[in-house]
Amino acid sequence: MQYVTLNNGLKMPQLGFGVWQVPDEEATPAVAKALEVGYRSIDTAKVYQNENGVGRALAASDIPREELFITTKVWNSDQGYENTLKAFDASLERLGLDYVDLYLIHWPTPEFDEYVDTYKALEKLYKDGKVKAIGVCNFNVEHLERLLNECDVVPAVNQVECHPYLQQSELKAFCKEHDIYLEAWSPLMQGGEVLNHDVVTGIAQKYSKTPAQVIIRWHLQYENIVIPKSVTPSRIEENFNVFDFELSKEDMAEMAKLNRNQRKGPEPNEMNVR
Template sequence: MNTITLNNGVEMPQLGFGVWQVQNEEATAAVQTAIEVGYRSIDTAMIYQNEEGVGKAIKNAGIAREDLFITTKVWNTDQGYEQTLKAFDESLEKLGLDYVDLYLVHWPTPQFDTYVDTYKALEKLYKDGRVKAIGVCNFHIEHLERILNECSVKPVLNQVECHPYLSQNELKEFCKKHDIYVEAWSPLQQGGEVLQLDSIKEIANSVGKTPAQVVLRWHLQNDTIVIPKSVTPSRIKENFDVFDFELSQAQMETINKLNRNERKGPDPSDMNVR
């Protein structure tokens, strides 16, 4: 299992398991399967409404708490300093944990202009030792610049939509310069069109892997943290089986050239759902 070292010295698995759009009851079985397969990083959020299911799986896993890396996020309706602290307590209670490893601001929702205050609440949680690391999701460069200018604890990562059709090159450059990791949600692209591309299938055939494994390997070799989601045990295992091969520079370039700056999810500048 590859781990990366975040800018505050905390170790994080580079490949994790996501549970977006997984029902609460289903999440318990999916996360238990993921942990059995070897995943040690689990990514949830308040808005997914499955923190309880995830917590149950963690409790049943028989794995030492310090060997797991648990991420959750504060939703848009809970943004603001005091509301965020309250939301964190609620998430912790649902998860049944004493701390989380990573707490993230889910969206900047710039129209409401609360993300700086929200992040300052995360800083308090971090300084109080209730979270091991803090970061953000779906932040454009302009949003990150405000955090870097107005807050005192640098985000360890920015979790964003990222896949071969949306490679986020400019954002990655900015984050690298500031020692902030990029973490990919929807790494295989919602709808999976990229997995049907002849160029991806040809690479998969030549390395003896599936198109999904090839795309996940592309993320890993680009120093991106990645959290694929599945509820199918065979797929959960397949997505984890990406450490026994490497893509050549030419194969990496083939995938790099697929970028269209094409989103499936909302643009963070327009996302104002509360």
């Protein structure tokens, strides 16, 4: 396992396991398999409606809590200072934990203009020791700038859609400048279109790896935190088996050319679902 060090000194596994779109009852065996394979970072959210399932897998595991890194998120309908504090307590209860390692704002939803107050609630949770680190998801540069100007704690992580067709280089440069780690959701791209690109399949053939393994390896070398999702045991294993090879500079240069700024998810400023 490779770790990154967040801006507050906390170590976080660079490769984690995501459970977006995994039903609650399927989350338990999927997370159990991920832990068995070697994953130590699990990423969930209130809106995924599977925190209970994740919690069941964690409770059944004999891995010491301090070796695990658990992330969850506050949903749009729970934003605002007091609402966020209540939402956090409810998430903690569903997960069956005393604390979470990383708590994130799921979307900025700028139309409702609550994300600064929400983030101030995250700062309280952090200062009270209920979370080890705080951050955001899907924040553009202007949203991050506002937090940097109006809040005290620099976000540790900005989790955004990122894959070879959406490499987020400008946002990534801003995050790096402010010591914020970029974490990639949908790292293999929803629909998997990029997995069939000739560059990706060619590199996969060269290393006797799968296209998915090549893209996960690209994320690691691109210095992203990455959280692939699967409920298929063989895929969960395959996605973790990426530490025994390395892409060359030439491979990375070829991968860089794939960027199309092509999103599959919403543009953050347009996301206003409660």
